[in-house]
Amino acid sequence: MSTIAFVGLGIMGGPMAAHLVRAGHTVRGVNRSPAAVQRLVEAGGQDGGSVAEAVRDADVVITMVPDSPDVEAVALGPDGIYAHARPGALHVDMSSIRPDVAVGLAATGAAAGVRVLDAPVSGGQAGAQEATLSIMVGGEVDAFAAARPLLEVMGSTVVHVGPAGSGQTVKAANQLVVGGTYQLLAEAIVFLRAHGVDDEAALRVLAGGLAGSTVLDRKGAAMLAGRFEPGFRVDLHHKDMGIVTAAAREQGVALPLGALTAQLIGALRAQGDGGLDHSALLRGVERLSGRPVSGD
Amino acid sequence: MSTIAFVGLGIMGGPMAAHLVRAGHTVRGVNRSPAAVQRLVEAGGQDGGSVAEAVRDADVVITMVPDSPDVEAVALGPDGIYAHARPGALHVDMSSIRPDVAVGLAATGAAAGVRVLDAPVSGGQAGAQEATLSIMVGGEVDAFAAARPLLEVMGSTVVHVGPAGSGQTVKAANQLVVGGTYQLLAEAIVFLRAHGVDDEAALRVLAGGLAGSTVLDRKGAAMLAGRFEPGFRVDLHHKDMGIVTAAAREQGVALPLGALTAQLIGALRAQGDGGLDHSALLRGVERLSGRPVSGD
Numbered sequence: 001m002s003t004i005a006f007v008g009l010g011i012m013g014g015p016m017a018a019h020l021v022r023a024g025h026t027v028r029g030v031n032r033s034p035a036a037v038q039r040l041v042e043a044g045g046q047d048g049g050s051v052a053e054a055v056r057d058a059d060v061v062i063t064m065v066p067d068s069p070d071v072e073a074v075a076l077g078p079d080g081i082y083a084h085a086r087p088g089a090l091h092v093d094m095s096s097i098r099p100d101v102a103v104g105l106a107a108t109g110a111a112a113g114v115r116v117l118d119a120p121v122s123g124g125q126a127g128a129q130e131a132t133l134s135i136m137v138g139g140e141v142d143a144f145a146a147a148r149p150l151l152e153v154m155g156s157t158v159v160h161v162g163p164a165g166s167g168q169t170v171k172a173a174n175q176l177v178v179g180g181t182y183q184l185l186a187e188a189i190v191f192l193r194a195h196g197v198d199d200e201a202a203l204r205v206l207a208g209g210l211a212g213s214t215v216l217d218r219k220g221a222a223m224l225a226g227r228f229e230p231g232f233r234v235d236l237h238h239k240d241m242g243i244v245t246a247a248a249r250e251q252g253v254a255l256p257l258g259a260l261t262a263q264l265i266g267a268l269r270a271q272g273d274g275g276l277d278h279s280a281l282l283r284g285v286e287r288l289s290g291r292p293v294s295g296d
Numbered sequence: 297m298s299t300i301a302f303v304g305l306g307i308m309g310g311p312m313a314a315h316l317v318r319a320g321h322t323v324r325g326v327n328r329s330p331a332a333v334q335r336l337v338e339a340g341g342q343d344g345g346s347v348a349e350a351v352r353d354a355d356v357v358i359t360m361v362p363d364s365p366d367v368e369a370v371a372l373g374p375d376g377i378y379a380h381a382r383p384g385a386l387h388v389d390m391s392s393i394r395p396d397v398a399v400g401l402a403a404t405g406a407a408a409g410v411r412v413l414d415a416p417v418s419g420g421q422a423g424a425q426e427a428t429l430s431i432m433v434g435g436e437v438d439a440f441a442a443a444r445p446l447l448e449v450m451g452s453t454v455v456h457v458g459p460a461g462s463g464q465t466v467k468a469a470n471q472l473v474v475g476g477t478y479q480l481l482a483e484a485i486v487f488l489r490a491h492g493v494d495d496e497a498a499l500r501v502l503a504g505g506l507a508g509s510t511v512l513d514r515k516g517a518a519m520l521a522g523r524f525e526p527g528f529r530v531d532l533h534h535k536d537m538g539i540v541t542a543a544a545r546e547q548g549v550a551l552p553l554g555a556l557t558a559q560l561i562g563a564l565r566a567q568g569d570g571g572l573d574h575s576a577l578l579r580g581v582e583r584l585s586g587r588p589v590s591g592d
Contacts, residue, residue, distance in 0.1 A: 122507060157504030162494050174502050184473045207430075209423070254584040
């Protein structure tokens, strides 16, 4: 059993940390708002106090925070993970951040004697709660081998994809595909409804054919019902589309659908829907087509 | 057991007709090239001769041909289905055609005493061979009830979605989603490779998360291997994107990703790849990004 400092107990991190507690590990939670720490304590975890206190005797430090600056804020500087973790500790950053920032963290961690993995996840809130996340891991192979048993407590697909930063690169590709799939499904729903087709029957038959997807299975019914509580917020997907389009530009890769999807997610946010689930792309297509807006 | 005239024994129609033979029905095949009829005969079917001959005593006429004019050519006119089918016969058009043409055929058929269903399919060549097609059916409910046992011989998801033309409308939405999903996957693959990530591991982890899709499950490995033999030809998907974009315009629906996907499929065809499988959208993204082109 390991002693784990878990930083970031939000919609995703909360249930992930609770799974580690249930698996028998000592989990010290750190979170900006104390209510989430309290929930972890009630589930059998510990209040880790500050980052510096929580990581001091930890074998493993897991971070699950919103964005690149948030990871840097908890990892770097005199109060950060690398200043206080014990030599040989493992830092597994499961946030979705820029691949180049992940590469930088791996180098800084190594200089401080901390082995760093980037291990972002896909599968959403349901995947976190059901411990069925897909986890894409970048970093050194022996560090991956050490982290793997813990990752398998939180996810059902745990794959090493390459050196430091690779996990984030794969996550960026994942967000490109997921964002585009939501937009395609949104366009299909508006199209079907405009033609007066039975939309529930139609989605059932789409799901059974080549148009089938995890997005459709998990979110199709909620989209038809106009329910857009997050889940995964448009604001965060907007951040992720910034990562993937920037990373594509750096390598000279053209992403026609990815770039357009990024624009449409940005527009949805500008329309005031940033706090809704990303399936709210349906609302954007409805506005664009002058249709009644689901959920209004 | 029914007597069935089956017109169009191509990549899709051939295995579909063979399933009906195996289920014990009398199947009379009609096809432009005689080799396909010969294969059906070897599988236990009959050579139906001309359309007029084949449909004369048939309970059910099934058509599975490439495009709207092809269906009209076999259904209408003095040598067509409606001139020769017996009163009360059922015509199930499983081709993917324009919804407005399907509506017109239903009216013309009804005037000739033939009940017409539009019942296009999704699931591709594999779905046809494995009898796991998704079949979306438009038309009258009692005609659907009569056709259902036959459709369930060919597909695993058989759904009535509305009145005449509705099946084609759902198929159009299906093709929008499928085309866009291929393009998204193509962009993701080029992005991952440009970053030097292990592409097979990456697709495995994408498949396990929210980016998972039937397209990825069925065609991801072939795309990575640069194998683009059809399957479903770019030329046919180009035709289908014309149907969905026109039908969207008619109803005032904006399809940003659908319209761009239509352009990219059209471009791929202009580049000479019309005869390849639609997964060859990967080649279009590679050309656009100045990368080596898979399969060359």
